[in-house]
Amino acid sequence: MQLKSRSRAAQGSLPDGMTRRDLGWAIAGILAVFFAAMVSMNVVVTALPVISQELGGTQIQYSWVVTATLLANASSTPVWGKLADMMSKKVLFQVANVIFFLSSLGAGFAPNMETLIAARFVQGVGLGGLGALAMAIMASIVSPRERGKYAGYIGACLASATALGPLIGGITVDTLGWRWCFFVGVPLSVFAMIMVARTLRVPVIRSPGRIDYFGALLLVIASGLLLIWLSFAGTPEFFAWLSWQSAGFLTAALVLLSVFVLVESKVHNPIIQLRMLIDRTTFLAAVSSASIAVCLFGMPAFLGQYFQIGRGLSPTESGLMILPLVLGNLIGSLVTGRLITRYGRWKVYIVFGSFIMSSGMFALATVGQGTPYPLVLTYLLVVGLGFGSQMQNLMLIVQNTVSVTRVGQASALIAFFRVFGGAAGTSILGSVMALQVVGVSVAEVNVSAPSPVYADATGTMFLVAACLTLPAVITNLLIKETALRTTI
Known part of the structure; x- marks a missing residue:
């Protein structure tokens, strides 16, 4: 009887004129374009060592191929979020997709590291829009109580894209060449444009004003x-x-x-409603999101460097080694999303997630050239489980604190802290690696012969990364649990 009541409540929370079938197609459109963007963001992970060698890149440039994308992503996200509260989210979604499409072509044709970094910066602008608008659209058509399940779907989509990105990148580098890693996102972007245009129906809720x-x-x-x-x-x-x-x-x-x-x-x-940060839940969730972001944005790139340069694996093999991290993320996001929708409780999952994520990161700090692969893969699985239990759920609890007319800015605020935290973390980890391998150029390393310097330096880098996740443990404990709304 309770389940029937919940179902009726969820049905009644849908926007006027929108059926469950419409909702399914809308979610499918969101996931399709979100998947395309995340694949293209992560496809570079296993290609970076090869790209740096061919284009003569330094260790700093290596990390900035990732950092430039994250910087543009972070700084553009609040703008996209504000625009989402002022005009059609669907139109903005398509604009972001076009930017992503054109910048993917630019990155694929880049003749040097400087051009590649610039193209990746523009790509980050498109990614910022796709990420923020996906969350804002979701919040406009699904109630917070039901959103736990769909947030799990987005987390699963992100995990799958994170898995396929490095694998596609590795296979592409070993067969077609690294430039095709960026071209991979082009057909996915075109497909997403068509799918969103034909299926996505989202109510336009405008707030007056100028950007x-x-x-x-x-x-x-x-x-x-x-x-x-x-x-x-x-x-x-x-x-x-x-x-x-x-x-x-x-x-x-x-x-x-x-x-x-x-x-x-x-x-x-x-651009950012500063009074949102006065809210205790929003402030703590923002800090936590920034703290855990290093696991999503920084780790894959440096893991690719560890497995390829430090352990002598091929790009394809390196991509396969990242799968446990993705599998843990997938399980954590799907399971906790379902449990939140079923029982309405969420704090236990973000607290548990932060503890096991930090524990896994400190375990990774012990890796080196001779660390057995099963042990490394186990650590990655634990980190993935912890991260997956937090990421989308932190977004969910903040969206629950604002009205639907402010959900774009709320989503963008958390997305900004998440991406900026990831960018800052990647920059710090890049500096740590540069200090550890001083005098050894990425471009000069022979990938077929393992480099003990790079392998051992990775352990130190992960120790710093583990310390960066500790604020999430504290803030998640301090967040006060509140009931999730059953209406939009």
């Missing part, structure tokens, strides 16, 4: 300065942590952030 472009520009520049500082500080070829260059970057970034806060507090339609 705060000045605030957006301040956020992009300040974020960029912080990431550049995190990437270059402490490396011998650039500047020390305690230097006038560091002081300059930090001072400029802090001044711009202060101006940004002032602007956002005065304008009528800010």
Whole structure:
């Protein structure tokens, strides 16, 4: 009887004129384009060592192929979220897809590392839109209580794309060449465009006002300065942590952030609603999202480097080695999503997830050239389980705190902290690796002969990454559990 009542409540929470069949097609459209974007984002993981060798890249450039995408993703996400509350989410979704499509072509034809990084930056703008709008559209057609299940689907989709990305990248590098890794996303993008255009129906809920472009520009520049500082500080070829260059970057970034806060507090339609961060749940979830993001964005790239350069595996074999991380993510997101929808409780899953994720990361800090593969794969499975139990659920609980007219900004806010945390984490880990392998160029390493320097340096890098996940343990414990709404 209770299940029937829940089903009727869920049916009644659908937008006017929308049936369960419409909902199914809408979710399918969202997942299709989300999958295409995530595959293209992760396809570069196993290709990066080969790309760096062919284009003569440095260790810093290696990490910035990933960091540039994350920077653009993070800084553009609040803009997409704000636009989602002002105009058609479906149209914006298509615009983001076109940007992603064109930048994929640009990355595939890149003649050098600088051009590749620039193309990946533009690609990050499209990815920021696709990620933020997927969450905002979901929140516009599904109630928070029902959304737990669908959030699990998105998490599963992300896990599958994370798995297929490195595998497709490895197979493509070993057969067609690394440039085709970027072209892989092109047909997926076209298919997603057609599918979304034909099937997606989402209500347009507009809030009046103009976009705060000045605030957006301040956020992009300040974020960029912080990431550049995190990437270059402490490396011998650039500047020390305690230097006038560091002081300059930090001072400029802090001044711009202060101006940004002032602007956002005065304008009528800010990019980021600062008062959202006053809410305890939103603030803690934002910090937690930034803390765990290193596992999603930073780990795969450096795992590819560890398995290929440090252990001498091929790109395809390296892609297969990342599967346990993805499998754990898949299980964690699907199982917890289903349990949240069934019972309405969520805190136990994010607390449990943060504990086992950090434990797995500290275990990974012990890996080196001679670590048995089964042990490494077990650690990756544990990390994946912990991450999958948190990522989408943190987004869900924040969406539960705002009305549907603000869900775009709320989704974008958490997505911003998640992606910026991942970008910052990747920059830090790239700097750590650069310090560990100083004097050894990625372009000069013979991948067929394992490099003990790279293998052992990975353990130190993962120790730093493990410490970066500890704030999530604390914040998840402090979040107060509230009931999930059964209406949109």
